[in-house]
Amino acid sequence: MSIPTTNKQTVEIGKANKRKYMLEKLSSRIFLICALLSVITLLLIIGFVFYKGAHPFVAEGYSFINFIFGTDWVPSEDKFGIFPMIVASIFATIGALIIGVPIGLFTAIFLAEIASKRLAKIISPAIQLLAGIPSVLYGVFGLAIIVPFLQNTFGLVKGQSLIAVILVLAIMMLPTIVTVAETAIRAVPQTYREGSYALGVSQIGTIFKVIVPAAKSGIMTAIVLGLGRAIGETMAVILVAGNSLIVPTSLTDSVRPLTTNIALEMGYAFGTHQEMLFATGIVLFSFILILNFVLAKISAKGGN
């Protein structure tokens, strides 16, 4: 009686094992497909943007140098120069960094080192919520609050300006900087703090002399990620930038960053004009690639 039962049991265990291995194999296949999907999507996007964007320079005889350094963008007259937009993108991003990085960094330090747990529990979710707000709402906020504020308080003739873009971008990059920097600061070993205190250094001294240097690579990562957010932002910027085609010389000039140029004109563009917008995308893409490269370098350094 007992022998057939064990036989039956081994058979069933074998069956279950087989099913388990099948499932295991199947799952790993599904994971592989998912992983490949994002790689394929990336390749398709790069391929498409480069194919479309490179066409005018390869097949239609436009000069890439004139495209990058030309200051005239008049598609209906066959003039495609994106120099004003490159400058606008760079200025807007740097400006946003100048305002956003100190605020973001201090917030992160405050949350990780100074704030009581109760206070941090209120501020932290608020900042994370800030990250979840759709970017077009930042634009509407900018258009309804920041633009009139600049016009009325500082007497600007138009509130749609570089400074408006900088303010909106600075607010938008805050959550990224705060979250990543806070994690980096919290990761600094407790022994560093204790050692510093033991030597009689004050809390603020400890933060700036010990903790921030120790969390340097994490903080740099936070800044670069914030930078990426700023340079790629479109919908919020399009509403407050003014989109003028001038090389900005002052904070009050209205500007047209690279992203805005694409979003603004893609709806009507066809032929060479459309391809030139894709070419604008290539330039934007190059910026992002450089940023990612820098990010990878920083991470590698942090690892060492």
Add this chain to the structure above:
Amino acid sequence: MIKWKHTKLALSIVAILTILSACSDNNDSTGADGGSGATVSISGSTSVGPLAEKLAAKYSETDNTNIEINQIGSSAGITNAISGVSEIGMSSRDLKEEEIASGLNEVVIAYDGIVVVTHPTNKVKDLTMEQVKQIFTGEVTNWSELGGDDMEIVVVSREDGSGSRDAFQEIVDYSSGELIRNAIIASGNGNIKTTVANNKHAVGFISFEYIDETISTIDINGVEANAANVLQEKYSLSRPFLFVYKEGQLTDAGQRFIDFILSEDGQLIAEEAGAIRVK
């Protein structure tokens, strides 16, 4: 069990096939009925397009004609009408001489009016066409030169490629390259209106249908911007919405659609869509 599944499958396939064949029968029979069920291909202006879409939607309720509308811009639409790619081209500008010479007929289906707008507090209420040009090309940069307060002018324009911008520039007679460089570029009529309504320095242009009390409208050469003045050809900042087709290329179905547009019903739809009726 398995057999039953197969029967079910077979049944559903038969059912689908029956429905499909019924559909195609239906198409065939209506196709034979005096040409309804025919396709009219229309392409052209992005300004006329939305109106044409509305007219086509209304028309398809009573007639079986299939109307295909592609919004690709006036010039491309006219080219298509000449080459025969499309039966009818849509244009929001007058035909050029060489286009008329290639045998195109035009039908005005409606008019569109463009109005120059400023902030309600702006004292300037009347401009000549020349002054409008000077403002938009940056020759005049202060309202005081036009009889207003001493404050800078902020020009607001649509994006390059917009049909309204093309029409405005063509009527006022300046090119995209001449547009003052620091002009604010806003996408869409609503966006221009908001920008002008919130900035006392600003001047922009919008379609008639967007006029409301948040902005102030400017008379051109002393003529008020309204539909009556457009129809009497007194108000010059207006443009015709044209359907163009090549002589002899228009099918019965196409002719019936144009007749519908020019009928009382069609013109009412045009008016609802914000255009100015022909009659």
